[in-house]
Amino acid sequence: MEDQNKKRIISLRWTAIIVTSYLIIFGKGKIVHIDLGHLFILAYILSNLLLIFVPPKWFSNLKFFYSLVLMDTGIVSFGMFLSEKVTTDFYIVFFFILILASMSRNYKLLMVISGVTASFYGILLYSWGLFNSEQGVSYAIRIPFIFIMSAFYGYIVQTFSKEKQKQLAISEDKYRGLFENANDGIIILRNSPWQIADVNREVERVTGYKKEELLQKDALDLIAPSHKQEALSFFERVIKGGEGRTDALSLVRKDGESSEVDLSIKRIDLGDESFFQVIFRDLSDQRKLEKKIRESKRNLEAIFDSIREQLSIRAPDYQIQRVNRAVVEKFNTTFKELIGRKCYEAYYQRDLPCEKCPVTVTLETKKPASAVQKNPTIDRTLHIFSYPILDEKGNLLSVIEYSRDVTEEQRLQEQLIQSEKLAGIGILASGVAHEINNPLSGIIGMTEASLEEEDISTIKSYLTDILNCGKRIGEIVKGLRSYCRVAKEEEQNLIDMNDVLEESLKMVRLALKTGSVEVVKKSQPIDKVAANLGEIQQVFTNLITNAFQAMDGKRGILTLSTRPLRDSVEVKVSDNGMGIPQKHLSQIFDPFFTTKKTGEGTGLGLNIVYRIVTKYGGTIDVESKEGSGTTFTLRFPTRRNEA
Amino acid sequence: MNKKVLVVDDEETIRKFVKIQLGKEGYEVKEAADGEQAMVLLKKIRFDVLICDIMMPNKNGWEVLKEVRLNPETSEIPVIVLTAKNEDDDMFKGYELGATYYITKPFTKSQLLLGLNTIFDRKKNSRY
Numbered sequence: 001m002e003d004q005n006k007k008r009i010i011s012l013r014w015t016a017i018i019v020t021s022y023l024i025i026f027g028k029g030k031i032v033h034i035d036l037g038h039l040f041i042l043a044y045i046l047s048n049l050l051l052i053f054v055p056p057k058w059f060s061n062l063k064f065f066y067s068l069v070l071m072d073t074g075i076v077s078f079g080m081f082l083s084e085k086v087t088t089d090f091y092i093v094f095f096f097i098l099i100l101a102s103m104s105r106n107y108k109l110l111m112v113i114s115g116v117t118a119s120f121y122g123i124l125l126y127s128w129g130l131f132n133s134e135q136g137v138s139y140a141i142r143i144p145f146i147f148i149m150s151a152f153y154g155y156i157v158q159t160f161s162k163e164k165q166k167q168l169a170i171s172e173d174k175y176r177g178l179f180e181n182a183n184d185g186i187i188i189l190r191n192s193p194w195q196i197a198d199v200n201r202e203v204e205r206v207t208g209y210k211k212e213e214l215l216q217k218d219a220l221d222l223i224a225p226s227h228k229q230e231a232l233s234f235f236e237r238v239i240k241g242g243e244g245r246t247d248a249l250s251l252v253r254k255d256g257e258s259s260e261v262d263l264s265i266k267r268i269d270l271g272d273e274s275f276f277q278v279i280f281r282d283l284s285d286q287r288k289l290e291k292k293i294r295e296s297k298r299n300l301e302a303i304f305d306s307i308r309e310q311l312s313i314r315a316p317d318y319q320i321q322r323v324n325r326a327v328v329e330k331f332n333t334t335f336k337e338l339i340g341r342k343c344y345e346a347y348y349q350r351d352l353p354c355e356k357c358p359v360t361v362t363l364e365t366k367k368p369a370s371a372v373q374k375n376p377t378i379d380r381t382l383h384i385f386s387y388p389i390l391d392e393k394g395n396l397l398s399v400i401e402y403s404r405d406v407t408e409e410q411r412l413q414e415q416l417i418q419s420e421k422l423a424g425i426g427i428l429a430s431g432v433a434h435e436i437n438n439p440l441s442g443i444i445g446m447t448e449a450s451l452e453e454e455d456i457s458t459i460k461s462y463l464t465d466i467l468n469c470g471k472r473i474g475e476i477v478k479g480l481r482s483y484c485r486v487a488k489e490e491e492q493n494l495i496d497m498n499d500v501l502e503e504s505l506k507m508v509r510l511a512l513k514t515g516s517v518e519v520v521k522k523s524q525p526i527d528k529v530a531a532n533l534g535e536i537q538q539v540f541t542n543l544i545t546n547a548f549q550a551m552d553g554k555r556g557i558l559t560l561s562t563r564p565l566r567d568s569v570e571v572k573v574s575d576n577g578m579g580i581p582q583k584h585l586s587q588i589f590d591p592f593f594t595t596k597k598t599g600e601g602t603g604l605g606l607n608i609v610y611r612i613v614t615k616y617g618g619t620i621d622v623e624s625k626e627g628s629g630t631t632f633t634l635r636f637p638t639r640r641n642e643a
Numbered sequence: 644m645n646k647k648v649l650v651v652d653d654e655e656t657i658r659k660f661v662k663i664q665l666g667k668e669g670y671e672v673k674e675a676a677d678g679e680q681a682m683v684l685l686k687k688i689r690f691d692v693l694i695c696d697i698m699m700p701n702k703n704g705w706e707v708l709k710e711v712r713l714n715p716e717t718s719e720i721p722v723i724v725l726t727a728k729n730e731d732d733d734m735f736k737g738y739e740l741g742a743t744y745y746i747t748k749p750f751t752k753s754q755l756l757l758g759l760n761t762i763f764d765r766k767k768n769s770r771y
């Protein structure tokens with residue numbers, strides 16, 4: 001298209017050049033500077049040759065095009081001047097043609113007019129008798145010149161008006177497309193009264209009216225009756241400010257339903273008329289979605305809240321992001337009080353995270369953790385579990401904390417431990433009774449013998465026996481007292497397992513006849529363990545008692561060994577007694593499991609041992625072979641950094 | 644001829660005072676510190692009475708009593724069970740196993756003599 005334009009313009013110019021050159025050369029007038037005439041023709045030809053190399057695109061450029069036209073007009077006028085024969089009438093005719101061409105929309109009409117003009121001019125020249133003069137040819141040449149010039153200009157004007165129209169049409173289409181296909185409803189309003197000038201398809205869809213119907217309406221007709229007042233004041237503001245936005249209005253549809261919309265208005269001034277462009281978005285779908293989201297959120301919250309155990313979500317900086325109702329009830333507080341605060345401040349009145357906090361562990365390791373913690377604020381013992389919430393890349397987003405009130409459970413456990421201890425004391429007491437009765441029999445018997453004896457040295461030897469028996473009773477009572485000493489429930493000391501093992505052994509020996517059992521001690525220096533002395537003693541007396549009972553008063557070897565491990569200490573109690581049958585091995589730590597006769601065992605011993613050991617984060621393992629003995633291996637973690 | 648008594652107890656003082664007191668009464672007293680020693684002596688010597696503790700290392704009193712009763716040579720020997728176990732159950736168990744008399748610790752000389760006299764009187768009476 002552009003190429004064609006270029007070709008035509010260049011060829012038209014060739015024609016113009018030829019005609020102008022002819023005018024100059026064959027004018028046969030008194031050319032003052034004949035060389036100037038030739039120079040001009042050369043320049044004109046050159047200019048057209050140069051145009052060949054101009055890219056076709058430039059011919060669509062109006063600036064380039066108009067300057068070319070202007071230049072050509074100048075050149076041709078100058079050429080006419082150089083022909084010397086040109087008189088005022090020729091100039092008049094030339095400019096008449098120029099004016100005609102620039103105004104022309106219809107090329108054919110232009111050609112007819114220029115033809116008529118050229119003929120009329122020819123007749124005029126003939127009637128003046130100029131054709132028969134010396135310069136007749138020069139005059140005759142004016143006729144085709146006029147014709148060619150009008151063709152030249154006419155074509156240019158024609159082409160460009162077409163081009164412009166085409167561009168306009170294209171841009172009109174473009175904007176119409178945008179307008180019609182927009183996802184938002186667009187209404188063009190004439191200035192008050194708010195008459196609808198144009199709408200797009202979305203408006204038709206939302207309102208349910210056809211475009212033709214809408215064009216008959218006033219914008220206020222589309223506003224729901226309940227919102228009319230608001231709409232009026234909103235429009236007033238828009239008139240003042242030129243634009244506005246609101247989501248408080250709803251449109252009434254053809255079927256009577258109303259749709260909530262988010263609407264914005266902008267004034268567009270076109271000359272002295274102004275329009276309002278209204279763009280709105282139907283919010284009903286969005287509202288439905290929002291409602292759904294709200295509902296599902298409410299559902300999730302209801303589930304979260306209806307869990308009776310305490311759930312809480314922590315940000316990585318310990319901030320409480322969310323808690324369920326159980327937490328609020330447990331702490332007798334409000335959601336507001338808790339959310340946004342650091343957990344250790346809100347729950348524990350501390351400035352720093354608690355030690356042994358499972359959340360800290362989870363934050364560091366991104367793995368689940370748990371711990372039993374006593375909360376002084378509410379005086380409850382809580383078993384806290386923490387789980388990491390990770391994004392798909394494995395980054396920690398938050399920590400969910402689940403805590404269970406184990407206060408009652410712990411109390412029962414303490415009671416169980418205590419009652420087992422009492423049962424132990426019962427067994428011990430009967431053992432001790434025996435142990436005391438023996439020396440007591442000695443004391444009574446020897447006292448009687450002394451009373452009947454006359455010989456003072458014999459009496460003295462009897463008294464020595466009595467003294468020894470008395471001392472033994474004293475020892476027994478002392479040992480008994482240390483066993484029964486009830487350590488304060490929560491009291492934890494750093495204790496040396498070797499010492500406790502030794503003491504427990506003594507205790508058991510009081511209660512049981514252990515004379516024929518050889519006790520082998522293989523103790524190594526070990527780190528102290530933070531624990532309650534009474535409980536650890538309970539563990540060891542239980543295990544040692546079992547060991548002795550397994551050997552049943554026969555000759556046997558009880559081996560007590562301790563050794564330090566990397567972060568823990570190990571205690572082993574082994575015997576070469578009867579062993580535990582394979583089928584019982586899985587049950588020995590169960591409560592009330594016993595193979596002893598009624599009255600001899602509570603069935604709680606090893607269960608308590610297990611509970612106590614695990615309470616301190618320790619482990620207990622058992623190895624046993626029927627007929628050749630049993631070994632219990634206990635490991636207690638040491639905490640070096642704790643004072 | 645003096646009556647022969649075997650005192651079995653792991654408590655040395657008890658053996659000692661029993662020996663002193665019974666010696667005064669004309670008994671010939673032998674001592675054993677545990678059940679095994681007692682069995683050795685019982686095989687060698689024919690005792691007229693056995694005074695036996697229950698809780699002892701290396702074969703307790705119950706085992707001694709059982710073996711004594713099972714052996715035809717010793718089955719007729721009266722046995723006084725001497726024990727710190729004073730629960731009724733233990734006493735029944737003692738009699739079931741064939742104990743002749745049951746003395747709980749601590750005990751006095753007179754309790755011991757009462758026991759011995761009861762045994763020998765019964766024996767005397769049963770003869771007639």
